[in-house]
Amino acid sequence: MPRLFTGFEIPPDLAFDLSLMRGGLSGARWIDPENYHVTLRFIGDVDHAMARDILASLAEIERPACEITIDGLASFGGDRPRALVAHVQATPPLVELQAEQERLMRRLGLAPEPRKFTPHVTLARMRRTAAGEVAHYLGQRGLFVSRSFVARRFVLYSARESVGGGPYVVEAAYSLG
Numbered sequence: 001m002p003r004l005f006t007g008f009e010i011p012p013d014l015a016f017d018l019s020l021m022r023g024g025l026s027g028a029r030w031i032d033p034e035n036y037h038v039t040l041r042f043i044g045d046v047d048h049a050m051a052r053d054i055l056a057s058l059a060e061i062e063r064p065a066c067e068i069t070i071d072g073l074a075s076f077g078g079d080r081p082r083a084l085v086a087h088v089q090a091t092p093p094l095v096e097l098q099a100e101q102e103r104l105m106r107r108l109g110l111a112p113e114p115r116k117f118t119p120h121v122t123l124a125r126m127r128r129t130a131a132g133e134v135a136h137y138l139g140q141r142g143l144f145v146s147r148s149f150v151a152r153r154f155v156l157y158s159a160r161e162s163v164g165g166g167p168y169v170v171e172a173a174y175s176l177g
Helices: 012-019 048-058 092-107 131-141
Strands: 003-009 028-030 037-045 066-076 083-088 120-126 147-151 153-159 168-175
Touching: 003 048, 012 147, 037 092, 048 092, 048 153, 048 168, 066 092, 066 120, 066 131
Parallel strands: none
Antiparallel strands: 003 037, 003 153, 028 120, 037 120, 066 083, 066 147, 083 120, 153 168
């Protein structure tokens, strides 16, 4: 059974810049730069028949290219931080593309995504990292200079079962614009 999700690839030059944020945070498991991405819709484990339906359904999407802007670092998890992320601006074209994918997946019979869409690039997953340590890290590095790129396609990724972080494989690519 493949584990699937859709997203935007991060250009190599931006991935390099983000990788410079690695280090200096105990309990962080850093994501390899080649696995950086912006998730649009986590799909999960599906059988091969559903995977074929998803491939076909995503091909119906006709949307313009999206400008993606990374505008700082943040963490998820509050007092129990679980991820260090690069925040992505939630522009209308980005939010509309994600919403269309959500509708398509629900039409195929998949459960709704329970989490609110918060576009980001995961840089590290954390376990037992103190909130104060994360706050200190963000205070030192949180002013990541904004960077933008134009996403001219989104992709369907597959992932092996794990605790997250890759490796991810591009199964299909869908043009935007």
